[in-house]
Amino acid sequence: MKLTLRVWRQRGADAPGHMASYEVDGISQDMSFLEMLDTLNEDLILRGEDPVAFDHDCREGICGACSLVINGDAHGPERTTTCQLHMRSFADGDTIDVEPWRAAAFPVVKDLVVDRGAFDRIIQAGGYITAPTGSAPEAHATAVPKADADFAFEHAECIGCGACVAACPNGSAMLFTSAKVNHLNVLPQGSPERETRVLDMVARMDEEGFGGCTLTGECATACPKGIPLPSIAAMNKEWLRAVRKGPR
Amino acid sequence: MALATRTRTSAPSLWGSTLGKKTVMAVSGLIMLGYLVVHMLGNLKIFFGADEFNGYAHWLRTLGSPFLHHEWALWIVRVVLLAAVVAHAVSAYQLSRLDIKARPVKYVHKRRRASYATRTMRWGGIILGLFIVWHLLDLTTLTVNERAWVGHPYENVLATFSTWYGNTVYIVAMAALGLHVRHGFWSAAQTLGAGSARRERTLKAIANGLAVVLFAGFVSVPVAVMTGMVN
């Protein structure tokens, strides 16, 4: 396959950026999208040009590092991570636009790499259960109904890639935040911090400069792990409950 | 040794949070929605003639009597509605500002996102705001009404809908209302935490139903005037 890539190039956080055009040839259908970019970068290095910077690590769809907007879609046309997107989803001769996640809370570091530290700070605000090592009771001391355990798992699957923010026209982090709130708040172990958790995480989310939720549903459509949109409603409920009760 | 790790929590403030502002929008929106349903049902009285319609308008002013003084009930409704409109608009404005600021750089590759109703919430809201101003000037204060006959709303309504621009403005605004309610009701339900995977279809159906009923109910009046069913 021969393709034309239009890639966002930006030398650093404060540098101006632009879309640059590259031709790549000899692309196999079996390549992953990132392997296609590897091919481009090998060429660029040999030509003495700066290779395209992009985040990636596990390349099996679980670490959440890869983060490309491909033809306007976070992670591209398939519902998966960029690293699990294969070139068979494209046709010979296609022009493909590759851009970084766009959100005020995710400033560009270089080219296609953004800073997602805001997500870490949301977790730091309350996305945990206070259980110092050694203090844990016997695991079977508290039974957790299977339905609750499954609900927790469904939300715990979030890989923190940020596709939800990238896809949201408001750059909102509601789906990310709600996934963690719901995972921990439904469990009996998470219940003592139920109110403070949601209040603090939402407050931090706002402080980080993410936009508000207008329930466009773009986040859930882009989410490679299928975190469902009702996750947001469930967090709203938790938040309103916490506001009513006040932090304990 | 105790290591405090929860130091941030301060008293939650509704207005200080995007979720709080959304809650304000949802509650004020639902108040207006409730009012609109009643308003629409009242409008349908026009099909039963001038006496019934004008009588209904008069009754509105004596509502709650003798406990409430003349027009007090009406003014209470007006104050509540005004508060709802202001709260709705201010929070919408502030949230929109935040949302636009949160996505300062647009994607080069444009792609159509979300449903039409969702994408038009902001402009639809502005259209509805302007419509309300015109609507009040037309049929409440009668400032711009051609007939402007105090105490005879039936005749004033007929006057409005006998002009092409009156009909156009009204019907366009009602279309905007339908779209706004369609996404707005569902969205409010999510904001207030009523949404869940199980209730998803029911909520969407109610939202669509409300949108259609309100649009059809309101628009039936100008249509009836235009077609001569009401004269």
Added chain:
Amino acid sequence: MSSYAHHTTGEPIADTKAPQGPIADRWDRRRFEAKLVNPANRRKHTVIVVGTGLAGGSAGATLAEQGYHVVQFCFSDSPRRAHSIAAQGGINAAKNYRNDGDSVHRLFYDTVKGGDFRARESNVHRLAQISVEIIDQCVAQGVPFAREYGGLLDTRSFGGVQVSRTFYARGQTGQQLLLGAYQALSRQIAAGNVEMHARTEMLDLIVVDGVARGIVARDLITGEISTHYADAVVLASGGYGNVFYLSTNAMNSNATAVWRAHRRGAYFANPCFTQIHPTCIPRTGDHQSKLTLMSESLRNDGRIWVPRAKGDTRPAADIPEAERDYYLERIYPSFGNLVPRDIASRAAKNVCDEGRGVGPGGQGVYLDFADAIRRMGRDKVAEKYGNLFEMYERITAENPYEVPMRIYPAVHYTMGGLWVDYDLQTTVPGLFAIGEANFSDHGANRLGASALMQGLADGYFVLPSTINDYLARHPRRDTVDDTHPEAAATVRETKERLERLLAVDGDRTPDSFHREIGELMWEYCGMARSEQGLRKALDRIPQIREEFWRRIKVPGTGDEFNQSLEKANRIVDYLELAELMCLDALHRAESCGGHFREESQTPDGEAARRDEAFAYAAAWEFTATGTAPVLHKEDLVFEYVHPTQRSYA
């Protein structure tokens, strides 16, 4: 021939920290005998932790909870991305919730035996003891393990063991455990007890007067080289499987932290012990950048075969039953497709070497579910393996319900690593190694679902207890800063190395060298090793190294975000580590666990261990690049589990 192979043998090495006495009491005794640091004094002690995977994340969080000042590093943009996240199967624990005869002693026994009797008994027993506490800890943190309808935890049997002791969270156990540790760490970061440096890579260890006192790190965004000083340094930087270029490791997993520590005096133990996992998705071409593992549970119902005839290129469906060779069932009639990982891997390599492999390049064997679908029905198969089939189809565009899967072995885990004593301290005082970074408790082969167990045991429970003893016995001495000659020299060497990489401006990319060394290692130091092959590799590696420094091309500068420079710098270390791995494989003239020497086989082609000559852990001392290292042997004594030869025929 390379002079590197002429290594010398130095003084034997021994673990002096494990107490004597009954094995079940040793951990309690060690904890009691260890000196403690007064809680009020702990915040005056700084501990550096490199890495934020299961081991590093849990260690950082726990040390901070105890009151130490922790300074932690990861090269990713967030501590949540470490490759522990990719572990699928589960985590073992001797809870005996099934009442199926499991016990701490059985887990200990299985692990020593599974490691082919090349692990230290005291360490393994402690691991089995702690396994129980790990599950309690993780449940308390909110890790959503699979549960039964009664609300209690579900377990499954894994990796051929006869008890059901593996706890799991669908196919994402590693992710859930890692997020638990990450959240605990996040809590401490928010509380100011952990100073987290993301996108910062350790490039060297600062050793002052023979004691580990800090690290040199590079900010991957600005390129700034910084120094960080501490009372102790903990390496939790993972394994070195990426020396093979293609492996199931993450792209950025690397050996730099452990290799630099090795160069600064930490002995490297059993570097040749690598685990090759039989059920990975085969490569599709030269563009392949990494390999993806599929859970070995697939072998419970899938049948492995290749065509009987060489070069048979017919589609699988057109090959009649009589012309198929279900080779595992044929060679190992009693275990069939469920033979241990190393045996299944080697058998696949053998049939492919015979020219009977399938798929692109003949590097693959079929894993066929046709029988299972006939027997159980498609729905039942989908229920059991649906997510794996989906993953396979996404990567290969082939539907495993209709076409047999193709699998091939791939490097998965490294049992070798920095030599540590019972306290997890390396041979450099003040330097600790935990998780996959140490030579660990797995001996020559790791059992399924034991990596997560070891990482968390080290991080949550072992290190936080043992590091106290070191810190208490070595109260803060004089502070070290950049003006200290040894620190300044380390910084200077790091800067010079990077400058040299940038200055060569040759005509080959970092990846091209990485691929070359990886292919060489896979060929000669992979699934089957021979003296001849290893000697060939040992001759070749110095040549590649020489060519590297002549022809490497690294674009850009060192003062910016430069992923090519990161890669090139990691390859510098692979080019030395590869040599040590080959030497270790060459000197160990026996087959054991993941290390198979063609010269050491039983008459029917199975691995033949030679306990009389090799019942030791090989700890290597660095001398100089390209110069033979010194071997220190730690004799392994088996008081509780008596070595036997494995047999699966």
